[in-house]
Amino acid sequence: MRVVIMPRTHIWPEVLPHQLERLKRAGIEDIVVVTDRESLLREVRTADALVGEMDPEILEHAGQLKWVQALASGVDAFLFDAFIESDIVLTSEKGLVGEHLGDHAFALLLGLTRMIPQAARQRNWDETMRMRMRMENRELSGKTAAIIGLGGTGVSVARRANAFGLRCLAVDPDVTSGPPHVERIVTPDKLLDVAAESDIIFVCCPKTAATTNLIGRDVFDAMPADGYVINVTRGGIIDETALMAALDSGKLAGAGLDVVSKEPLPDDNPLWKYDNVLITPHTAGASQFRVDRILERVFTNMERFQRDEPLEGVIDKRKGY
Known part of the structure; x- marks a missing residue:
């Protein structure tokens, strides 16, 4: 050989x-x-x-x-x-990368819900800003998370979500099995039904012809107000035009993106303008x-x-x- x-x-x-x-x-x-x-x-x-x-x-x-x-x-x-x-x-x-991708997904989510980037940039104890952050910080317990793709990454995210007190739903072509802490698994044709129940969407699936721009306007419209979307697998699964529209309208409270459709993300890309979008440079896939x-x-x-x-x-x- x-x-x-x-x-x-x-x-x-x-x-x-x-x-x-x-x-x-x-x-x-x-x-x-x-x-x-x-x-x-x-x-x-x-x-x-x-x-x-x-x-x-x-x-x-x-x-x-x-x-x-x-x-x-x-x-x-x-x-x-x-x-x-x-x-x-x-x-x-x-099957080998789920642990560090799961860690990174929650790093992004917690950065958003606890306003970590804003607090770190502040670099002082301005009382007005401090009180605003205290009022706007959010808890995860009791919220519902949709996990898109229940492979190794999705299972790792689900395990962490369960530890944070989140109710877990999942979307995957294979609905025959899943971890015990996922309440329900549905096929992709039921994505909007799951989105309607979900405060947080974790994108954990690979990019394929079937998943390109899978998370778009219809998904964001279906979600409850003040939701979050997190992507740690591949750019192009989230329709970024629809994402920015949902952020502009206030429908989404924030987005955490380790991957985007064009990498590296150009300096003039409008995603950079959002304080409630946390972007990391495709670093989730390492430990x-x-x-x-x-x-x-x-x-x-x-x-x-x-x-x-x-x-x-x-x-x-x-x-x-």
């Missing part, structure tokens, strides 16, 4: 000797590490497995590729038609444990692939997750 690995700077910057040794102990002798695109296109011609990225040009050069391991959880960039139609198996960080988790997934899948066993984190390329 021949494996080509192209590390990602911010996840796996280099393949260390002890990591190569682990792969060799699994019986994988032919391992090629590439650091530039020219080398990748050359070496992928005879590769059985690729760890790294995929695009149409790489696929054109891949003569015998059977499996791609993405060094990420979101794989929307991988899902072009020719790759979807191919027999190549795609695996990802699926001190992320690298260890994805490398363990890579090593485990290499061993499984070598033994012709089922892989972990397999993506249904047609569904997009």
Whole structure:
């Protein structure tokens, strides 16, 4: 078996000797590490497995590729038609990123409900501002949260929501199972019914054709007044024009966005003007444990692939997750 690995700077910057040794102990002798695109296109011609990225040009050069391991959880960039139609198996960080995404979702929500950014910027004890913040701070207990997408991220958010005393509803194509602290799971065609009950919407689903602009004007109109929307998965799932209209009208009390439709968000984007929109630069998908988790997934899948066993984190390329 021949494996080509192209590390990602911010996840796996280099393949260390002890990591190569682990792969060799699994019986994988032919391992090629590439650091530039020219080398990748050359070496992928005879590769059985690729760890790294995929695009149409790489696929054109891949003569015998059977499996791609993405060094990420979101794989929307991988899902072009020719790759979807191919027999190549795609695996990802699926199921490994929920904990830190769940933490970040609540960091954004609490920043909004407790006015943390405004308080931090104040840098003094102006009594008028302090009293305004005290009057406008909000509790979460007793509110209802809708979790859009009940995969690993959604389950982690639901667990945290339950700890904060939130009633949890969920929207997911698969309604057959869910954690005990989710009161009800409905299919996406019932999204507006759930929105009508929800003070907070957490976007926890992947971006696919079905979820692009899923959270739009009709959802915001259905929500009770003074709601919040939080997105920690992918930009483009929230219709940002509709979001700003809901903020302008006062229907929404705030939004927490770690991801937006265009990244990095341009300086002149109108989302920056809102005091009640908390934006972070796509940093939710990381923690001190992320690298260890994805490398363990890579090593485990290499061993499984070598033994012709089922892989972990397999993506249904047609569904997009």
